[in-house]
Amino acid sequence: MVVNFLNLGKQPLANNFLEIDKVKDEFFYDLEVCFDEDTSLVSLTNNVQKELMFTEGYVYHSSGSKTMVNHFSDIATKIIKKEPKKILEIGSNDGAFIKNFKQEIAVAVEPCSNFAKITQDFGYDTYNKFWNTSLASEIESKHGKVDVIFAANCICHIPDLDETFRAVHYLLKDEGTFIFEDPSLLSMLFNTSYDQIYDEHAHIFSVYALKNILERNNLFINRVEKLKVHGGSNRLFVSKSPGCDNSVDDCISNELSLRINKLETYLVFANKVEESKNNLVKLLVELKNANHKIIGYGATSKSTTIYNYCRIGTNFLHYITDTTLDKQGKLSPGMHIPVVAPNKDGIDTKVDNVFLGAWNYTDEIVAKEKYFSGKFITHVPYVRII
């Protein structure tokens, strides 16, 4: 049975930053989350049409942080050592990962045409399409079966996992490896980071749920690596051959000991989410009453969920700074907070408090803003001033 356990209210598209004259036509949907008692998969109850989210105006770009650029260069170096003859990336975005490979051996799949154009211009054969079995067959007819399929923060965006994994199984060589990484459900539960939930994240994965769904598609998890990126992620090494090292058993026994396969766990999480909202609003009210100037840092997709669920707008935040050119000069989705370019010399000295919308880059941000004399606010793992 599939059971709804969390309702985050009416939400806009998390990356739909608005031109000032376009606020009237904004699209909203009901952001609810459910638990499948058969597979233990946690998913959105209502999926937004993919063509509305992944458009030619998509703004998130993977090369936007040094952390991610280094992260992709590290895994690419490890893959290159295995000398793959052909590698395919699903969801290649602006090429942060694929640019580490020679053009002759790498194929990109990217539904957002603005990003597909970037890797195409760099000489990578790029399919500006959504991943599915028909695309896998089209790619095979030109490139043959591939040694490695890679996807980062992409598989969790696709509602139909059986179709996705069937397509992977089809295109992967029998001895090939499918490597994919996505935010970890366990990290979300630990951190009460409910902001991982938004339109694009059709699922938040546990390794246990993925094992159930991969195996029914004849794919097997051979190894799991825990990653720090995106607030805690899992990288899975998957193939057509069963057999795994301790990392898989350790991960799954840990998840099961924390009862990720029980509905009660999610009901407790839902209560913590409400508590987090109440505490954040309470803190912001106190700071505002003390005449503090508060801003947001990082107009992340994640922060769209927080701002809309907690009703945080210009009532609390003067503006949000973000390094992404395509977000600057626009209004944040739903709550319409102005997004501006960061100051070259660091955070404006008149600012007292900064809410970390990009809390997953706290170390990078704190290092960059070492001259900021005010205080950062975060909601992970609980609401507090750092």
Ligand code: TYD
């Ligand atoms: P991120 O947290 O990776 O993703 P998501 O949108 O998936 O929640 O987004 C990081 C955003 O934060 C991105 O818009 C760039 C911005 N950012 C800054 O403005 N300054 C910084 O120093 C960093 C690290 C990120």
